[in-house]
């Protein structure tokens with residue numbers, strides 16, 4: 432089974448699956464959740480942000496919302512999303528910086544899907560340093576999931592267009608078919624969850640995101656979590672890693 436993630440030295444593999452992680456995260460923390468498409472970043476970042484009490488900022492969700500609203504940014508992003516390609520770095524970085532400058536992010540943020548290239552990570556650092564954001568990335572949590580697994584997960588994914596909650600027909604179905612448990616809106620299949628597009632997204636992940644993860648790894652910020660486990664076990668492992676970094 433080929434792994435999508437980086438080749439890491441044995442010593443850096445700190446898998447952890449205990450469900451007994453302490454429940455007292457510190458109040459200010461900026462966390463990035465990374466991993467291949469379909470690894471469970473959105474699922475876990477959503478829970479993590481609620482647990483930490485800070486916003487979940489997901490670049491993909493932003494682009495899809497802009498697209499639904501028919502804004503110029505959404506229309507610009509559409510071509511890239513439909514082909515499984517990355518939206519240009521400057522467009523993406525401006526959008527995310529605008530979001531994390533808002534007061535509700537002052538106590539921290541869980542970033543999901545951003546940064547995902549080396550230029551984006553550098554631009555974020557630069558903005559943190561120079562634009563009065565007064566913060567830094569504290570922890571990068573990387574979900575380790577095989578390519579086979581992510582393909583299976585994405586083929587069964589359905590999402591809520593309104594609140595962004597993600598379901599899986601096999602592993603996490605909604606209580607009522609086609610309806611979001613959280614907000615009651617209709618669920619839909621993402622237009623980029625087609626096999627050809629998925630392969631392209633995986634290929635881009637290997638080429639563009641690997642150098643970004645290495646950049647954070649060089650700063651000792653990356654912690655690996657076994658994303659093949661069930662959702663609760665992954666979440667328990669993530670909480671454990673957060674607590675360990677306080």
Ligand code: AP5
Pocket residue numbers: 466467468469470471472473474475490491492494511512513515516517518519520523543544545546547548551584585587588589597598599600602603623632658659660661662663665
């Ligand atoms: P984005 O929305 O960020 O897509 P992605 O990174 O490809 O990740 P996904 O959202 O597909 O998967 P996920 O890891 O969040 O998994 P999920 O939790 O849904 O980006 C989309 C597009 O926007 C990009 O292709 C690009 O065009 C553009 N874009 C976004 N950010 C950009 C950036 N920074 N720069 C440039 N362009 C950008 O889970 C997947 C499924 O698995 C679900 O059904 C879920 O229920 C299920 N599942 C989750 N965990 C488990 C588990 N442990 N066991 C079983 N099933 C599970």
